Amino acid sequence: MTTRDSGCTNVSIPICENKRNASGSVSVGFPITMMVTGVVGNSLALILVYISYRKKENRRKKSFLLFIGSLALTDLFGQLLTSPIVISVYLADLKWCTIDTSGNLCAYFGVCMTTFGLCALFLASAMAIERAMAITNPHWYSNHMKTSITKQTLAAIWCFGFLFALLPIAGIGEYTNQWPGTWCFIRTGKSEAHGNVFFAITFAVFGIFSLLVTLSCNVMTIRGLIIRCKTKTGASQSSKQWERLTTETVIQLLGIMCVLIICWSPLLVLLLRMIYNQVSSQECNSTYAKPGTSQSKVLNLDCDFFLTAIRLASLNQILDPWVYLLFREILLRKFCIMANAVSNCSVEDRKETQTALDALNKQNQDGNNICKSPSN
Incomplete structure (x- = not known):
């Protein structure tokens, strides 16, 4: 791939004369809006979780609240540590080397993207497993599930996600600047880095596996709720309350599944496709510089889709607190x-x-x- 120095020490920037046009009409207001919305939503979720956690005496509720609070905290830090960099690149006219003169910022951004992306997916899976156990096997759950186990699980998820993201720093895999030059992520094309294909495939497989676990466990939970709700049919107050809670929980779980599928599936599937074809989003830069061929039009379409896919994955950090907590606790009841x-x-x-x-x-x-x- 053709590159140029652009006056940046130890940084090779892809040629992208049409980068401004290729990035569409999106201005700096887009990342700013996403960051503000994400920070407000996750901060509000953390406050509500903290208040509820202090009031709850049932450890079953405390475990679930710990998972929700951890997810909100993960999404919040993901927004705070990456969004300011994207905003700075937009303000620098999409020239990454202007703010990354040392070349180390790209690796930092890639580590953040990988860590918080994997942790969010793993936390969603852990919550789905926890809810499935609580509904399908409540007696075992009450006797064996402790708050200490939940905390250990959270620590293991964060440590694993961070250590996995550090593999390119240790020489296994590679992070590279991605089209249109406003972010860095795992290289999917040909690379001289050792184990780059293994690292990229492993990330995609981990993500897809987490989605499948979350969806399967949520389906089990919905099925268990419906079965228990049918056994409690009647005109008593407790039966009506159980029916209302079942309806709220089913709506919440359906919302979780829809958000996860819409936000993460395009990126993970496209990553596998790009790895298989040995192409990288960096090729979008040279393709836009030489438009006109049919191959160029096809690749440009994939470039636009790849950019949309990563924005959808970032949008998941904004939607998480609403579908997990705020939607259920505030909007649904207020709407009723x-x-x-x-x-x-x-x-x-x-x-x-x-x-x-x-x-x-x-x-x-x-x-x-x-x-x-x-x-x-």
Whole structure:
């Protein structure tokens, strides 16, 4: 691939004369909006988790809250450690070497992307397993699941994700600047780095495996909830409460599965495809510099899709707190309260309107009687 020095020490920047046009009409407002939204949502989730954790005495609830809080904390740090760099590159007219004169920032960005991406997926899987055990085998869960085990699991996930992300620093795999030059991630094309294909494939396989585990466990949980809900059918208050909680949980789990599939599947599948074809997003730079051929148009389409895929994966950090906590605890219940209020108001409005119409009709009838009385 053709490269140029661009005056940056130990940094080789891909040729990309059309980089501004290739990146689309997205301005610096896009990463700023994503960062602000992610920080606000995850911070709010952490506050609610902390308040709930102090109130909960049931260790089953505490374990689940620990998982949610850890996921929110992971997403929050992922936003804070990577978004400012992307914003800086946009402000530098998409010239990475302007802010990375040493060449070490790309490795740092790649480590952050890999660490927080894998940890978020592993945490989602761990929560799905925890919920499945709590619903399908509650007696075993109550006797064996302790808060200390949850904390050890969280520590193991963070350590494994961080150590795996450090493999390119140790010489296994490679991080490279990705099109359109605003971020760094795992190289998927040909590379002289030892074990680069192994590292890239392992990341994609870990991600897909985590998605499958999460989806399978959530399906098991939904099935268990529905079965238990059917056994509690009746007109009692406890049966109605269990039905309401089952509905809320099923909606939440369906939201989790939809968000995970939409946000992560495109990136992971595309990574495997790029590894198989031995192509890298860096080739998008030279392709955009030489448009016109049919092969160029196909590759440009893949470049746009790859950029969209990584933005969807980043969007998952913003949506996580809403689908795991805020949606269930705030929006869903508030929506039900508002719906009931609107329904009651509508009934009252109809009653008042009907009363006013009856009074108006009565007045008209009285007026007609008065007008007719002189002629009698």
